[in-house]
Amino acid sequence: MQQNCVYNSDCLNGIREMINQGLTVDCVITDPPYLNGYRSRRRTNKNDKFCKAVQGDDNPQLIVELMPLLYSVMKDNTPLYMFCGSEKVDFFKQEAEKFFNVKNIIVWDKGNHTAGDLEAQYGKRYEFIIYANKGRAKFNADKPRYDDIWCFPRVSGEKQIHQNQKPVDLISRIIVQHTKANDLILDAFMGSCTTAVAAYRLGRKFIGFETDNDYYKSGMERLEAEMRQMSIFDLGGCSNGS
Numbered sequence: 001m002q003q004n005c006v007y008n009s010d011c012l013n014g015i016r017e018m019i020n021q022g023l024t025v026d027c028v029i030t031d032p033p034y035l036n037g038y039r040s041r042r043r044t045n046k047n048d049k050f051c052k053a054v055q056g057d058d059n060p061q062l063i064v065e066l067m068p069l070l071y072s073v074m075k076d077n078t079p080l081y082m083f084c085g086s087e088k089v090d091f092f093k094q095e096a097e098k099f100f101n102v103k104n105i106i107v108w109d110k111g112n113h114t115a116g117d118l119e120a121q122y123g124k125r126y127e128f129i130i131y132a133n134k135g136r137a138k139f140n141a142d143k144p145r146y147d148d149i150w151c152f153p154r155v156s157g158e159k160q161i162h163q164n165q166k167p168v169d170l171i172s173r174i175i176v177q178h179t180k181a182n183d184l185i186l187d188a189f190m191g192s193c194t195t196a197v198a199a200y201r202l203g204r205k206f207i208g209f210e211t212d213n214d215y216y217k218s219g220m221e222r223l224e225a226e227m228r229q230m231s232i233f234d235l236g237g238c239s240n241g242s
Contacts (some may be wrong), residue, residue, distance in 0.1 A: 003184060003205045006196055006223065008216040011188035011209035012062070015069040018186075018207070024075045025207070026183035029174055029195050031166060032066070033057040034085040055212050063095050066188060071099040073186065077135035079178045083108075083166065089128050100132035108170065110154035139177050146173075161218045162192035171198040179204055193219035197226050 001007075001021055007014055018025075035057060070080060080100055084092040089105065096102055106129040113123030129150075139145065152170040159165075171194050175185065181203045187195035190208030192215065199206040200223070210216040 001207065003207055004200075006190050006193060006206075006208040006210060006216070006220060008211070008213065009209055010211055012065055012069060014207075014209045015066075015073050015186075015188065019069070019072050023073070023207075024184075025073055025186040026075055026078055027175070027179050027185045028070055028074060028078075028080045028082075028188070029171060029185060030070075030081070030188045031083040031164060031191060032063060032189050033059070034083075034088060034164075035060055035063070035091070036085050036087040060091065063092065067095050067099050070186075070188070071134060074134045077133070077137050079137035079174075080130075080132045080134065081174050082130045082132070083164075084128050084130060086124070086126070086128065089130075092128075092130055096130055096132050100134055101136075102130060102132045104131040104148045105129070106131055107149045109149060109151045111151065112154065137178055140180070143177050161222060162215055165192040166194050168194055168198050168201075171195050172202060175199060175202050175204060190219060191215055193223040196223050200226060200230065 001014070001018055001023060033055070037057060074080070080096070082092065082096065093102060093105065108127045108129055110125055110127065113125040150170065150173070152167045155165040155167055175198055179185065179202075182205060184205045184207065185195060185199045187206065187208040190196060190210040191212075193208070193210075196206045196208055196219075210219060
């Protein structure tokens with residue numbers, strides 16, 4: 001399995017292959033389906049991809065099976081950052097705690113809120129990031145110790161190619177806190193390829209998986225444009241299978 005590559009395939013099978021090949025990673029940053037049935041209802045075009053639920057959003061078993069695989073593919077004393085929503089945070093935390101030492105539940109303040117039920121629900125302005133360790137993952141010595149509330153504006157408008165797209169600056173903070181040049185970062189749900197873009201900009205290697213064909217195509221176009229612009233690494237001959 002190649003590094004600096006995103007595969008249009010199932011992450012469980014892909015990580016199993018990594019383990020079989022003896023390939024281990026220095027950091028996991030991943031944004032799995034939140035299991036909350038979210039989809040945009042504000043768009044006039046109801047056939048828009050943002051109006052459809054994310055693949056796997058109705059499958060908690062996906063997270064159950066993912067956790068031991070992540071543990072096996074991670075080196076000792078390395079970090080896991082896993083995004084989740086408020087509705088299922090207890091489930092995600094319980095599954096993570098079966099294998100990892102959960103250090104923080106970081107609150108990501110997105111700067112504005114989603115619509116939701118306008119007449120009977122407060123606007124949702126934040127999401128959670130479960131920060132956990134396999135062993136003890138120290139921060140890089142020259143980096144600050146932040147608190148557990150992170151303020152990064154959510155991605156919107158023309159820059160948004162995935163309904164749950166994360167800001168590059170947020171992902172970059174995680175990467176520089178723990179990793180060094182040429183370390184390998186895994187994202188099991190690559191989506192818009194934000195983790196790959198951030199890793200590439202910072203001189204880290206990456207491997208990712210994305211099952212949705214449309215999001216894979218859009219994410220890869222974004223990543224390849226980034227690589228052409230910077231001309232530092234060669235994406236190599238990625239295949240569409242794991």
